[in-house]
Amino acid sequence: MADKLSPEVALRIGLAARALPDTDPKRLMTVLVSALGLPITPTKLGRLKVAKLKAAANEELAEIDNEHLKAALNLLKGIGVNMEASEESLPQTQAYAEGDMPGSIRIACASNHDTRIDGHFGSCARFLVYQVSDSEVRLIDIRSAGQTPDEEDKNIYRAGLIEDCQLLYTVSIGGPAAAKVVRAGLHPVKLPNGGEASELMEELKAVIGTNPPPWLAKVMGVDAEERIRFRQDEEEFA
Structure with missing residues (x-):
């Protein structure tokens, strides 16, 4: 057979x-x-x-x-199955349990190749999921975008794959799709030139550990009073 x-x-x-x-x-x-x-x-x-x-x-x-x-x-049905890349060609993920990295946030990166952020939200092959704190970066999951079930809205389905994340890094995302991502609880960040995910995560780690802008502080769960302090610090040192 x-x-x-x-x-x-x-x-x-x-x-x-x-x-x-x-x-x-x-x-x-x-x-x-x-x-x-x-x-x-x-x-x-x-x-x-x-x-x-x-x-x-x-x-x-x-x-x-x-x-x-x-x-x-x-x-x-083909959901989560990627014919273009074998498991062996993808980067290794690292173990993670909730609470391992205090003060960390989770980022989904739209990707088509290896560990590059080079995908559009609506058509990327997979999402690389990183956990980032002020002292550590871990690639904790790789989620194939697969094929959207016929009865589901593509953007809602894709947002659902990464709804446990706080940030989405993507080369491009349309307005309606961005609205659905925001409703799922993520803050979309467009990177038109893309880049190597690990390098961008290291940059984010440095920002988390120094003086995050108010929008990032909000994503991190910093209360309003602390976000005002961040804004005042930015103005003082601008």
């Missing part, structure tokens, strides 16, 4: 199987053939629902909880 799969579909199935407990691609393939028939195509996978996945092949996957099944289904 494998010779009937396109490389894209084979990748989706492999990643989806990895997202399911005690499931290898062969087991998942059996379920998909039962649910969809052959050939298995991106169009068929795009129409698949959790209920059908759970019922197929005599309920082979019925004991797996819905959260795992939803995650696998998203991968089967």
Whole structure:
């Protein structure tokens, strides 16, 4: 059956199987053939629902909880799957737990290549997610933008991928998209010339550790009184 799969579909199935407990691609393939028939195509996978996945092949996957099944289904639909870059070509992330870096903020960087900020919000391949404090920079996650589900607004979907961040660094973002990003709780920063993300994060680290401008102080959660002090300090030393 494998010779009937396109490389894209084979990748989706492999990643989806990895997202399911005690499931290898062969087991998942059996379920998909039962649910969809052959050939298995991106169009068929795009129409698949959790209920059908759970019922197929005599309920082979019925004991797996819905959260795992939803995650696998998203991968089967191509959400979070990037055909252009393998996992090996992407930079390594660093472990992070909440509270590891007191006073830090989280930044999403729109990227298409390696660790460069070179993507537009609405079309970038992935978001590099950095945690930055006044003393440390960590790349804590890489989130593929993937393919937007048919029923969702693209900009809302992408904003949702990074809604735990406080800043968005991007080469470009349109007005309507920026409004949706702001509603998700992020402050968008346009960098038309892009740049190496790690270098820009080091610059941000230095600003956090010295005298952040009021807009950044607000993002960092500094109270209004302290933000006024920052503004006064800027005027004094201008």
